[in-house]
Amino acid sequence: MSRSRRIRHSLLAVLAIPLVAIPIATPALAVAAVGATKTYAAESGPGYGYGYGGSIESYGGGAYGGGIVDPYRQGLDSSTATVDSEPATEAESAGVVLINTTVGYGTGQGAGTGLTITGDGIVVTNHHVVEGATSITVADPSTGETYAATVLGYDDVHDVAVLQLEDASGLSTVATDRDAATQGEEVTAVGNAEGQGSLSAADGTVTDPSTAITVNNEDGTAAELSDLIQTDADVVSGDSGGALLDEDGEVIGMNVAATSGSAEISGYAIPIDTVLDIAAQILAGEESGDVEIGGSAAALGVQVDTTRSTLVVGVVEDGAAEAAGITEGSTITSVDGTAVASIDDITSVLGDHEPGDEISVSWTDAAGQAHTATVTLGEGPVA
Structure with a gap:
């Protein structure tokens, strides 16, 4: 499954955001969520957002900020990272969609990826892809159709959200394999790399079928994502919510994080079995544990x-x-x-x-x- 063409991606970073100083360089070997690449316009007044039910930090995915890397504000260090990927094939793209968000009532935009699990428009993605969004649209690259979307519920601890596309029917869905990943199996990560508006595919192998990563919150606390599939596929900013495919073209995981600031990239994915179990609970309207019903x-x-x-x-x-x-x-x-x-x-x-x-x-x-x-x-x- 090797690919011969290597593509260098440029660094995507925030230009300005109120009350937060954003460095451009990424720390070496830091783990970062790879969700929606986000940019912000400058705001005149501080404290934007609290009257809306959340703080500005939540727009950046608070669980991934602080000393690690805020995925919405920083991308790969293009001086060291060369990304091995190419346009996804039709088969690799089946059921994978492009997610675009408006943040802060028009002060910013974001782009990520999602997986369509029902023909009438139920899509799963990472919570951090849609966190802080004031509007969400989802584009199906196979048909060119774009849909408004609402959040039905989410689990921010496991970083999963479920969307409903408005007036959707007859959509292609992803094929899934709930079996556990195995060491050394060949995989392909598919997503909206760097928010480019089209799907890319990066090949690799599973380097650890069950691992955990720790990220720092902006309030100084730490959060852990556990039982993740680690791969050496080149997962980058914008790929969050995308597909990790096995060699049969079935989804075994949903991309969520990657290392940055290094020539070698490690990608991380939530097992699709976990994602589908959380989605089933949300669709059943069962708010318990880490699951919240509704989005806004x-x-x-x-x-x-x-x-x-x-x-x-x-x-x-x-x-x-x-x-x-x-x-x-x-x-x-x-x-x-x-x-x-x-x-x-x-x-x-x-x-x-x-x-x-x-x-x-x-x-x-x-x-x-x-x-x-x-x-x-x-x-x-x-x-």
Whole structure:
């Protein structure tokens, strides 16, 4: 299954993001999730996101930030890594789709990969591919059709999410093999490498059928992904959620991570048996353990200055706050009858609600006039 052509991929990195300094170079031999390559536009005010139900750090996949590598903000170090891949064949592409996200209500974009498991548009991918998304589209490269998608549920501990494509039918699906991977078996990693908008395939072998990796959270804690398939296939940024195929062309794993900053790349995949079990629980609506049903948190639709209490520095167009008349320069004083003095207070209250809930909000405008209104909460970014 060797391929003779070697392709060098360029480094994809974030140009700017509020309150976070992003180095360009990747640390040697670091393990990174390889999900959606993401870029961000600069924002004028700090604290963007808390009023939507999550912090800006979650847009970057918080479990993969800190001292390891944030996959959304950094790619392979192109000075050392030469990637061995070529365009995926029709057979390798069957059921594999391209995922594109809008992040932060238009402040950023992302690109990753997914696996279609039912003809009516159920797709599995990594949670970190869609985390923080305010809209998701999925393209089927075999037909050229593009679908809006919603998150039905996710397991952020095992890094799996399930999407439903709107108005989808008759889609090609992936063929899967639930048997455990074996040492030395030949594999091919297929995905939207570097977010290029088409599928690439990289060949390799299984170097460890069951291993664990540790990544650092931005809050200083650590998270572990265990029971992963390790390969020497050249898995890169954008491949997350893609297929790890065996020599029969069946999916045995879903790409999730890779080493970076080294000439030799190790890729990691979640066994497809684990992915399908989590998907079945989500589709059954069983919220338990690490599984959450639904994707988006309730959103008030304000941008709050994290350094100045609950001062509103931005309002989302057509959001709940705008409908209530909340404007920039206002200070939110209570949410759902609970006095709030910080963004943590607002987030805590919103965490007890779902999109569509009606709650009361009180605020003082820039002129010092007090107001109270009932608002219908919207949908925030994917949690």
